[in-house]
Amino acid sequence: MLLIRHLWLLLLLSLSSISCAFAQNTDWEIYKTRFVSEEGRVIDTFNKISHSEGQGWGMLFAEANNDRATFDRIWRWTRKNLSRPDVFLFSWRYDPLQKPPVKDPNNASDGDVLIAWALFKAAKRWNESNYETASAAIRADIVKHLVRDYAGYTVLLPGISGFSEQESLDLNLSYWVIPAFIAFAIKEPGQPWSKLIVDGQRLLAGSRFGQYALPTDWIRLSENGQLSPSKDWPSRFGYDAVRIPLYFIWGSALTTELKQPFSEFWKRGEMILPWVDVLSGKTANYQASAGIQAVRALVYNDSAFLQKQPQMTDDYYSTSLLLLSKLAASPQ
Numbered sequence: 001m002l003l004i005r006h007l008w009l010l011l012l013l014s015l016s017s018i019s020c021a022f023a024q025n026t027d028w029e030i031y032k033t034r035f036v037s038e039e040g041r042v043i044d045t046f047n048k049i050s051h052s053e054g055q056g057w058g059m060l061f062a063e064a065n066n067d068r069a070t071f072d073r074i075w076r077w078t079r080k081n082l083s084r085p086d087v088f089l090f091s092w093r094y095d096p097l098q099k100p101p102v103k104d105p106n107n108a109s110d111g112d113v114l115i116a117w118a119l120f121k122a123a124k125r126w127n128e129s130n131y132e133t134a135s136a137a138i139r140a141d142i143v144k145h146l147v148r149d150y151a152g153y154t155v156l157l158p159g160i161s162g163f164s165e166q167e168s169l170d171l172n173l174s175y176w177v178i179p180a181f182i183a184f185a186i187k188e189p190g191q192p193w194s195k196l197i198v199d200g201q202r203l204l205a206g207s208r209f210g211q212y213a214l215p216t217d218w219i220r221l222s223e224n225g226q227l228s229p230s231k232d233w234p235s236r237f238g239y240d241a242v243r244i245p246l247y248f249i250w251g252s253a254l255t256t257e258l259k260q261p262f263s264e265f266w267k268r269g270e271m272i273l274p275w276v277d278v279l280s281g282k283t284a285n286y287q288a289s290a291g292i293q294a295v296r297a298l299v300y301n302d303s304a305f306l307q308k309q310p311q312m313t314d315d316y317y318s319t320s321l322l323l324l325s326k327l328a329a330s331p332q
Helices: 002-016 027-035 052-064 068-082 109-126 129-146 178-187 193-206 243-250 256-265 290-299 303-307 316-329
Strands: 147-150 153-156 168-171 219-222 227-229
Touching (some): 027 316, 178 193, 178 243, 243 256, 243 290
């Protein structure tokens, strides 16, 4: 009961943080104009493809701005083009230049979580039971197909297939959308959402690699509980892992101890880096994007970034991180 009351307080904080920044500037209009097609496809401008996570982000931004028409457009396109026929989950990648545009049916669990959360929030905002019905179906299949007890942890698999070996699992902690798990835990206290939050913190605490003690984008959990950078991806704290402090701060789950490696890496007064190889120590030789700088501002509890608007030089990912950080930081 204490955990549920704690989660309830966290959810109240999350629900109270409807973005005043969104309400008083043109962030969402800029985002819609640049990245959302007339059909409702959220376009990654780096390679012109779309991702299930981007569809989820677009739905979250539309809900936060009380833009039901755009929310429905994005949701309709997502259902039509990314829904899997076998489960209530979504294929992760859509490339309009390929035939068919969805060649890989595998899902990405962060996209599934984000879409389910956006629908959950939309059901409350617009008093629409169909959204909640869809969210509940997605949540049920996330639990059924993607949540697993393994090596003493409750974990979220990155997808239905491709991440499990005989003696280990590969995990991505940037898929732990903590505020969504909080909302789901309150709605469904009998499901493993609370365990995912607690064990996400445990996994993060155990994923301190190299001289910077940072997690990598992809982490390997062995059957005996050991954590290491996955050998199948670069050993970087990079463009995935930068979302870890964002989602953990948003869900009030980044304790002072868990925050320390991020604040040490992004020290004030130094060049803000987008990535580091935790094993070799090699870093990027260029400045982090505005979106990553917004995540850094969250780590430092620096609200000055709330006044920044997306620029034409900011790509889809940077702009998405900026808008997500504003939602996470909004005091009202």
